[in-house]
Amino acid sequence: MNLDKVFFQNLMKDLFSDPCEVKYWDGDVVNYGGGAAQFRIKFKEPLSKSEMISDPSLAFGEGYMQRKIDIEGNIQQVIEFLFNNQDSFLHQKNKFVKLVNIFSNNIRKSKENIQYHYDIGNDFYRLWLDETMTYSCAYFKSPEDSLTLAQKNKVDHILRKLNLQSGQTLLDIGCGWGELILNAAKTYQVKALGITLSSEQYSRVLERIQEESLQELVEVQLIDYRELKNRTFDRIVSVGMIEHVGKENIKEYFSTVQVLLNKGGASLLHSITGYEEGGTNSWINKYIFPGGYIPVIQELVNHIAENSFYLIDLESMREHYTRTLEHWAENFEKSLALIQTMKDETFIRMWRLYLCSCAASFHCGNLDLHQLLFTKGVNNLWPMTRQNIYS
Known part of the structure; x- marks a missing residue:
């Protein structure tokens, strides 16, 4: 009896x-779950049993990248099936969100981690992001919104929340390709x-600053937020950045914002959040976002309170991120011929799995996306309703 096959x-x-x-490496085909198959998994060779038991996300992810496993069907749907099967050992043993080792994200290490993910070529990102080159959760006012419109909606939504006034100063920590600061x-x-x-x-x-003749109003610096000295701002925004600082540095992030923000000023934090503490998925940490950490919502709220900030608005945008990732994954596949001229097959399979698994995580509620708006001290002049955001 083939023990590997029995195990799988x-x-x-x-x-x-x-x-x-499921088609196994010896050609044997087995149907599971009853009924017509909604997807097919092909094992070209057995994976390590010990790795599948100890860290299934890493073992499965590497198996797919290395073409030991193939999936015929909607990869996002396959992963959602895994997440939704509450009776499987993944949920019983809480293995799928295995805690990764926590390393200190000092300034040098933070720069290395960011460059690993974001400095793989603007030409690559341009192929599957929208026209604004915005790489964060969009905001869909309607299911029919294009990705570009939804990203513009998101920037507008944030700027309205910040209640900006002419002549104020704004800091964007982790400004991406600049869409928010240029529009502000x-x-x-x-x-x-x-x-x-x-x-x-x-x-x-x-x-972009030169192209739009905004030198008098906009500047950009290649710098860590902890290195920004002797300047304060009326508004501070950070979109999709705090997930990169690491658990041990979240306290420092908020204390730095406390120093950089003027009294009575406001800050908006746009962050992926989790519901259970556990670091980050080990495959994502190894191959996509090294040094990353997804905070739980109560963790962020506690830091806001500890720094004497006043939380004035909290919004979940979970399904907006599902839809954003689905757009990215679709654009990625549409641009596959061009991507293949830039990247090898291992990279392509890695990126495909990343986009699809993240979409599944948001859709199933394993991850959320929250915007938290808070002021430094009491600001009694702040609008008493949300009408300024939506009117």
Whole structure:
């Protein structure tokens, strides 16, 4: 009896309660879940049993990257089936969100981590992001909104929340390719500073500032937020950045914002959040976002309170991120022919799995996306309703 095959047969039976077909490395085909197969998994060779038991996300992810496993069907749907099967050992043993080792994200290490993910080429990102080159959760006012419109909606939504006034100063920590600071300057006539650790993003923001003749209102610096000295701001925004600082540095992030923000000023934090403490998925940490950490919502709220900030608005945008990731994954596949001229097959399979698994995580509620708006001290002049956001 082939013990490897017996192990994986039992594993597939445990993992998938939905109808599926599994083809093993010896050519044997087995149906699970009953009914017509909704997807097919092909094992070209057995994976390590010990790795599947101790860290299934890493073992499965590497197996797919290395073409030991193939999936025929909607990868996002397959992963959602895994997440939704509450009776499988993944949930019983809480293995799928295995806690990774926590390393200190000092300034040098933070820069290395950011460059690993974001400095792989603006030309690559341009193929599957929207026209604004915005790499964070969009905001869909309607299911029919294009990705570009939804990203513009998101920037507008944030700027409205910040209640910007002409002549104020704005800091964007982790400014990406500059869409938010450029729009803040053009729409509200504020003086905006964007900071990033990505040299690719920095270069593009500089170009955009010149192209739109916004040198008097907008600047960008290639700098860590902890290195920003002797300046304060009326508004501070951070979109999709705090997930990179690491658990041990979240306290420092909020204390730094406390120093940089003027009294009575406001800050908006746009962050992926979790519901259970546990670090981050080990495959994501190894291959996609090294040094990353997804905070739980109560963790962020506690830090806000500990720094004497006043939380004035909290919004979940979970399904907006599901839809955003689905757009990215679709654009990625549409651009596959061009991507294949830039990247090898291992990278492509890695990126495909990343986009699809994240979409599944948000859709199933394993992850959320929250915007938290808070002021430094009491601000009794702040609008008493949310009408300014939606009118």
